[in-house]
Amino acid sequence: xxxxxxxxxxxxxxxxxxxxxxxxxxxxxxxxxxxxxxxxxxxxxxxxxxxxxxxxxxxxxxxxxxxxxxxxxxxxxxxxxxxxxxxxxxxxxxxxxxxxxxxxxxxxxxxxxxxxxxxxxxxxxxxxxxxxxxxxxxxxxxxxxxxxxxxxxxxxxxxxxxxxxxxxxxxxxxxxxxxxxxxxxxxxxxxxxxxxxxxxxxxxxxxxxxxxxxxxxxxxxxxxxxxxxxxxxxxxxxxxxxxxxxxxxxxxxxxxxxxxxxxxxxxxxxxxxxxxxxxxxxxxxxxxxxxxxxxxxxxxxxxxxxxxxxxxxxxxxxxxxxxxxxxxxxxxxxxxxxxxxxxxxxxxxxxxxxxxxxxxxxxx
Amino acid sequence: xxxxxxxxxxxxxxxxxxxxxxxxxxxxxxxxxxxxxxxxxxxxxxxxxxxxxxxxxxxxxxxxxxxxxxxxxxxxxxxxxxxxxxxxxxxxxxxxxxxxxxxxxxxxxxxxxxxxxxxxxxxxxxxxxxxxxxxxxxxxxxxxxxxxxxxxxxxxxxxxxxxxxxxxxxxxxxxxxxxxxxxxxxxxxxxxxxxxxxxxxxxxxxxxxxxxxxxxxxxxxxxxxxxxxxxxxxxxxxxxxxxxxxxxxxxxxxxx
Numbered sequence: 005x006x007x008x009x010x011x012x013x014x015x016x017x018x019x020x021x022x023x024x025x026x027x028x029x030x031x032x033x034x035x036x037x038x039x040x041x042x043x044x045x046x047x048x049x050x051x052x053x054x055x056x057x058x059x060x061x062x063x064x065x066x067x068x069x070x071x072x073x074x075x076x077x078x079x080x081x082x083x084x085x086x087x088x089x090x091x092x093x094x095x096x097x098x099x100x101x102x103x104x105x106x107x108x109x110x111x112x113x114x115x116x117x118x119x120x121x122x123x124x125x126x127x128x129x130x131x132x133x134x135x136x137x138x139x140x141x142x143x144x145x146x147x148x149x150x151x152x153x154x155x156x157x158x159x160x161x162x163x164x165x166x167x168x169x170x171x172x173x174x175x176x177x178x179x180x181x182x183x184x185x186x187x188x189x190x191x192x193x194x195x196x197x198x199x200x201x202x203x204x205x206x207x208x209x210x211x212x213x214x215x216x217x218x219x220x221x222x223x224x225x226x227x228x229x230x231x232x233x234x235x236x237x238x239x240x241x242x243x244x245x246x247x248x249x250x251x252x253x254x255x256x257x258x259x260x261x262x263x264x265x266x267x268x269x270x271x272x273x274x275x276x277x278x279x280x281x282x283x284x285x286x287x288x289x290x291x292x293x294x295x296x297x298x299x300x301x302x303x304x305x306x307x308x309x310x311x312x313x314x315x316x317x318x319x320x321x322x323x324x325x326x327x328x329x330x331x332x333x334x335x336x337x338x339x340x341x342x343x344x345x346x347x348x349x350x351x352x353x354x355x356x357x358x359x360x361x362x363x364x365x366x367x368x
Numbered sequence: 369x370x371x372x373x374x375x376x377x378x379x380x381x382x383x384x385x386x387x388x389x390x391x392x393x394x395x396x397x398x399x400x401x402x403x404x405x406x407x408x409x410x411x412x413x414x415x416x417x418x419x420x421x422x423x424x425x426x427x428x429x430x431x432x433x434x435x436x437x438x439x440x441x442x443x444x445x446x447x448x449x450x451x452x453x454x455x456x457x458x459x460x461x462x463x464x465x466x467x468x469x470x471x472x473x474x475x476x477x478x479x480x481x482x483x484x485x486x487x488x489x490x491x492x493x494x495x496x497x498x499x500x501x502x503x504x505x506x507x508x509x510x511x512x513x514x515x516x517x518x519x520x521x522x523x524x525x526x527x528x529x530x531x532x533x534x535x536x537x538x539x540x541x542x543x544x545x546x547x548x549x550x551x552x553x554x555x556x557x558x559x560x561x562x563x564x565x566x567x568x569x570x571x572x573x574x575x576x577x578x579x580x581x582x583x584x585x586x587x588x589x590x591x592x593x594x595x596x597x598x599x600x601x602x603x604x605x606x607x608x609x610x611x612x613x614x615x616x617x618x619x620x621x622x623x624x
């Protein structure tokens with residue numbers, strides 16, 4: 005009887021309707037105070053002044069597949085600069101006939117990355133898939149066996165180079181950063197001192213300095229005749245740099261852990277590595293997902309600094325295209341295109357991090 | 369309080385499982401434990417009480433070396449506690465510990481909390497560990513929550529899970545560090561009931577608590593600590609009805 009009564013009340017009393025149509029919503033949110041009304045009007049004015057002209061430039065008056073000469077006469081955007089030069093922008097000096105190889109390598113990488121997004125796929129076969137994938141990518145880029153023509157790494161460039169430097173840079177920097185963070189918390193004075201010195205030294209210099217050192221100073225220490233690939237050196241510099249920052253982010257997470265978690269793990273008889281791997285790190289790393297991803301995103305964008313040691317990454321190949329007199333005037337279009345590529349990579353990371361956070365949320 | 373519950377109160381006569389001989393501990397200059405001598409026999413149940421800051425928590429935390437002592441000896445199950453990490457890990461696996469704030473692992477489900485120790489320390493196969501876990505969850509009346517996360521449980525439920533987590537390691541001794549102090553009043557009883565069950569099965573227990581009813585009905589021996597010393601120890605009836613020291617009398621008059 006009582007239950008029925010409660011049900012009836014539930015059906016009768018509805019939550020108050022928050023908005024009454026568009027007008028009600030606008031009044032409640034856009035014009036609820038005089039200050040907000042002014043803000044709304046100013047915003048509308050700015051949008052009216054900027055959006056239509058941009059739309060006209062980017063879409064209405066734009067040219068998509070023309071020569072550079074044809075573009076001169078138009079008021080709109082000359083997107084033609086991209087299709088006309090797409091292969092150089094994406095692949096740099098990689099031999100023109102062989103550019104299917106870096107393309108295939110990138111496809112493999114992207115497929116693997118997408119497949120790895122789902123945590124249910126994280127098992128042994130995924131590890132084998134990555135090993136096989138890495139081998140295939142290396143083979144495609146370098147060649148030299150299996151009837152593939154060898155391509156010197158000095159000819160690598162464009163998007164594959166950017167992706168390679170970022171993906172492997174981040175993949176290696178993250179675990180290294182975690183180890184450094186643990187080292188900095190270590191009770192062993194030597195380990196701790198080493199990690200502190202490393203982290204503070206790396207954080208004390210700009211990435212450019214490290215890249216210069218890797219390309220100019222480092223070879224001075226090598227015995228005569230020995231050379232280390234310039235891409236590898238840049239890769240190592242990026243890893244070392246990013247790891248130091250990741251280490252500090254992870255350390256923040258470790259400090260957020262309560263002493264009780266360590267004690268509970270230890271009182272079960274777990275040793276140091278088990279305690280860290282099974283109890284502390286899963287929680288600490290989860291807490292620091294947002295700052296970690298910020299760090300990784302900025303590392304991805306920092307790979308564009310390798311231009312200073314004469315590597316042709318995505319940004320540099322684009323700039324090279326713009327030094328061609330027939331396309332010189334259309335840098336905005338080309339840069340917008342490159343910006344979009346960077347944006348998609350970064351957005352992929354940040355949306356994935358949000359998804360991970362949601363999946364790992366256990367209500368505490 | 370469950371005064372009506374009778375546990376077998378005759379003092380066990382078996383071998384000693386914990387021996388503490390002339391033990392001292394300092395926090396910097398502060399002498400937190402002074403000349404502690406204590407022998408705990410197998411199946412013995414000891415309640416340790418005393419004002420806050422008297423060193424009672426520190427004492428039981430020394431027994432599984434969550435705290436280091438600086439002088440004297442602590443021998444647990446025939447193994448002396450030293451800096452030898454392997455020995456310490458061995459003892460910790462034999463000694464269960466229940467904390468005031470439960471300290472469940474929030475990123476693991478209840479059943480994963482329970483199987484973590486057996487799988488990684490005892491190398492029990494996963495399936496067997498899960499069966500054991502379910503057995504102990506039944507025992508603490510919480511089996512239906514096995515797949516939830518700790519954050520979804522009430523305090524009393526979490527503490528019972530914490531007890532079950534310790535039991536899954538099949539410990540020889542259980543240490544309780546104020547297990548009911550962080551609980552709402554209506555949840556204290558459900559935790560104490562589980563502890564009484566445990567007592568009736570003959571578990572060796574050292575309990576730091578302010579639940580004097582529990583001490584009366586369950587303990588073989590009650591220890592009173594103050595200023596880092598064991599001031600008085602006696603059977604519950606003698607301890608409560610006929611305290612010897614003034615400090616004990618003062619303490620009892622304040623809490624009873």
